[in-house]
Amino acid sequence: MEISGLPSSIQLQILRHLSGTHTQPPQKPVRLNPASDAGHTASSEATLTACQALTTCGFAVVDDFLAPDTAGKILSNLCKEWRSSGKLRPAKTGAGVLGKTDLRVRSDTVAAVDLGEIDSLLDRQDLKYGVDAVNGSIDGRANHSNQSDRPSSRSVRDQLTSLVHGVNRAFSLTENQELRSNGLAQLGFYSDGAMYVKHKDASPLIPGRLITAIMYFTENWEENQGGQLRLYSDDGSYTDIAPRFNRLLLFKSHLDHEVLPTFCDRFALTIWMYSENADTAAKIRLHSQLPQNNVHHLKELAIAKSEKPWSITISVASYRDPDTHATINSLLQNAKYPQRLKIRILYQDHQDEDSQIHSEPLIVNGASVVSKTIPSHSATGPYSARRIIAKGISIPPGSEEAYYLQIDSHMRFVQDWDTRIIGLLKSAETVCSKSIISFYPPGFGDDNLNPEGSFLKPPGPHGPVLMYCKGFDADGMPRIAGKLVFPPPPVKTWPDGVSETETLIRQPFIAAGLLFARISVIQDMYGISGESKTTAQASENLEGLFFGEESLCSARLYTHGWDIWAPRDPEVEIGFHRWNRAYRHTFWENCGAQTVNDGGKDGRDVGKYRSQQLVKKVLELDGSSDVRALDEEWGLGSRNGLGRIRLLADWKELCGMS
Ligand SMILES: O=C(O)CCC(=O)C(=O)O
Numbered sequence: 001m002e003i004s005g006l007p008s009s010i011q012l013q014i015l016r017h018l019s020g021t022h023t024q025p026p027q028k029p030v031r032l033n034p035a036s037d038a039g040h041t042a043s044s045e046a047t048l049t050a051c052q053a054l055t056t057c058g059f060a061v062v063d064d065f066l067a068p069d070t071a072g073k074i075l076s077n078l079c080k081e082w083r084s085s086g087k088l089r090p091a092k093t094g095a096g097v098l099g100k101t102d103l104r105v106r107s108d109t110v111a112a113v114d115l116g117e118i119d120s121l122l123d124r125q126d127l128k129y130g131v132d133a134v135n136g137s138i139d140g141r142a143n144h145s146n147q148s149d150r151p152s153s154r155s156v157r158d159q160l161t162s163l164v165h166g167v168n169r170a171f172s173l174t175e176n177q178e179l180r181s182n183g184l185a186q187l188g189f190y191s192d193g194a195m196y197v198k199h200k201d202a203s204p205l206i207p208g209r210l211i212t213a214i215m216y217f218t219e220n221w222e223e224n225q226g227g228q229l230r231l232y233s234d235d236g237s238y239t240d241i242a243p244r245f246n247r248l249l250l251f252k253s254h255l256d257h258e259v260l261p262t263f264c265d266r267f268a269l270t271i272w273m274y275s276e277n278a279d280t281a282a283k284i285r286l287h288s289q290l291p292q293n294n295v296h297h298l299k300e301l302a303i304a305k306s307e308k309p310w311s312i313t314i315s316v317a318s319y320r321d322p323d324t325h326a327t328i329n330s331l332l333q334n335a336k337y338p339q340r341l342k343i344r345i346l347y348q349d350h351q352d353e354d355s356q357i358h359s360e361p362l363i364v365n366g367a368s369v370v371s372k373t374i375p376s377h378s379a380t381g382p383y384s385a386r387r388i389i390a391k392g393i394s395i396p397p398g399s400e401e402a403y404y405l406q407i408d409s410h411m412r413f414v415q416d417w418d419t420r421i422i423g424l425l426k427s428a429e430t431v432c433s434k435s436i437i438s439f440y441p442p443g444f445g446d447d448n449l450n451p452e453g454s455f456l457k458p459p460g461p462h463g464p465v466l467m468y469c470k471g472f473d474a475d476g477m478p479r480i481a482g483k484l485v486f487p488p489p490p491v492k493t494w495p496d497g498v499s500e501t502e503t504l505i506r507q508p509f510i511a512a513g514l515l516f517a518r519i520s521v522i523q524d525m526y527g528i529s530g531e532s533k534t535t536a537q538a539s540e541n542l543e544g545l546f547f548g549e550e551s552l553c554s555a556r557l558y559t560h561g562w563d564i565w566a567p568r569d570p571e572v573e574i575g576f577h578r579w580n581r582a583y584r585h586t587f588w589e590n591c592g593a594q595t596v597n598d599g600g601k602d603g604r605d606v607g608k609y610r611s612q613q614l615v616k617k618v619l620e621l622d623g624s625s626d627v628r629a630l631d632e633e634w635g636l637g638s639r640n641g642l643g644r645i646r647l648l649a650d651w652k653e654l655c656g657m658s
């Protein structure tokens with residue numbers, strides 16, 4: 001029987017099966033942004049680095065690959081022009097005469113473009129989408145009329161030719177092994193849900209196809225528009241590559257990949273590099289030229305230059321806690337991008353007794369780590385410690401990619417917790433732009449720590465844990481408890497109109513020991529910016545406060561318009577918390593009895609009493625006559641750190657406190 005007589009999905013499976021085994025699993029993505037000056041074409045140095053990365057990692061991404069003018073002209077004079085003039089045809093699966101259209105396999109439209117023709121198309125100025133319009137829309141800036149200020153663009157064919165040379169050099173291919181382009185590119189267009197199922201570009205029908213190079217021309221791509229190229233490694237894990245404008249993606253053509261359903265106008269120009277020489281194929285699949293430590297270096301170098309580097313500032317308040325460094329090492333070792341972490345530690349240690357407790361060295365992994373130590377006897381509780389750290393954080397201008405993570409000093413984290421928690425936040429932000437991911441993390445105990453200190457995570461299910469107010473303690477402080485709800489409850493809409501999603505469940509409270517949001521959250525939570533004077537005044541360090549912290553912060557955040565979310569799916573894990581306190585000291589040892597509510601005997605208890613009074617006042621829990629005196633004494637404004645976007649009464653209703 002002929003393979004072409006079979007349904008194409010079966011053909012694909014057979015081709016996939018026949019096209020061989022992988023000997024080298026691809027590693028993490030390597031992204032390069034070579035063009036420090038946005039006006040330039042990717043530097044040849046950066047492209048060579050990408051080729052190196054391709055050899056060891058299986059793929060690499062170069063942003064701003066072409067000069068902006070060139071990329072803009074490809075979009076207008078080629079992509080849009082060919083699309084509107086009907087030159088793109090439904091793509092076929094299978095090569096040559098075996099090719100047929102099957103929309104269940106791929107629903108893009110394509111055309112072959114001669115590489116030589118591309119350059120001549122770019123010179124034409126008379127097309128409907130003129131270069132002026134493109135300069136305005138693509139890079140969001142006004143058109144520069146003085147084109148001579150700009151670096152001259154290289155011919156696209158030249159640039160692709162040197163890319164092929166770069167790949168040949170990176171794989172150390174001898175003259176008769178060299179890869180070549182066939183002089184053609186494939187222009188592909190995806191929109192209206194178009195996709196391409198998992199496949200390999202190299203198949204028994206096209207065995208000489210060894211490297212795929214794709215340039216993307218999607219204008220203003222956003223994540224919710226889909227169309228990512230999902231590239232698989234041997235173990236079935238994958239990386240999604242965004243089809244961003246003027247991005248080049250290189251990958252080994254024997255790797256499985258698919259195009260996810262696309263809901264935007266996604267154009268891509270692909271060239272393949274071929275060699276019929278069997279040694280070339282073997283070299284490309286097997287190649288790992290750099291020793292492991294250099295690969296690591298290459299990755300760091302590449303990632304550090306990536307297009308939009310986000311950062312996470314992490315607040316760790318530690319009170320005489322010997323688990324602090326194990327916690328931070330767990331963060332550093334499990335982050336996908338440790339070099340994007342800015343760790344800020346406040347140690348509150350006993351000068352004599354604690355000299356050895358942080359002897360475990362930090363495995364910094366390229367992160368920035370800054371610490372400060374205060375004597376433990378002057379520690380006044382986690383709220384004040386976290387506020388001291390927050391006051392030292394400068395919020396960078398244009399900081400939409402800067403995040404804040406607040407954790408306790410006795411936790412462990414899962415692999416890639418950083419990209420996972422960003423993913424959760426971004427999904428919450430589709431509901432509310434001021435979103436916070438915060439929840440009680442599952443607990444671990446001594447049983448989960450091996451003798452040499454390594455961590456074995458406890459079995460699930462772990463969540464979701466819903467937080468609620470279970471009543472008030474003898475000091476009149478609200479007490480918050482967590483309740484595991486498994487299986488997760490159905491999606492609901494809350495009385496204030498906020499609707500949950502399939503993936504996220506809403507919480508009325510923050511969990512102070514695991515909180516993640518855009519960095520601007522600290523302004524509203526701790527009142528540390530000049531934005532609102534009353535907030536700043538109200539936000540004293542609230543010494544002695546323990547119970548009450550989460551209610552106070554939650555009420556402030558709610559009234560400033562923030563919503564708090566936890567993952568609904570119990571399989572979604574970020575970290576684990578050591579609830580048992582027996583192994584460490586706590587700041588309470590400084591504070592006297594926990595239930596002092598009569599003004600206290602020494603200064604610190606007085607501080608705690610005042611803090612509790614303040615919380616009661618802010619939350620309107622107590623009509624006692626102290627309140628007015630307190631108002632004057634503290635010089636509080638009328639809002640006590642609350643925002644004006646939503647009502648305190650509505651928050652109290654949500655959390656059953658009214
Ligand atoms: O456009 C892309 O990102 C990839 C398309 C693809 O996989 C192909 O045409 O073989």
Ligand SMILES: [Fe+2]
Nearest residue numbers: 199200201257
């Ligand atoms: Fe492909």
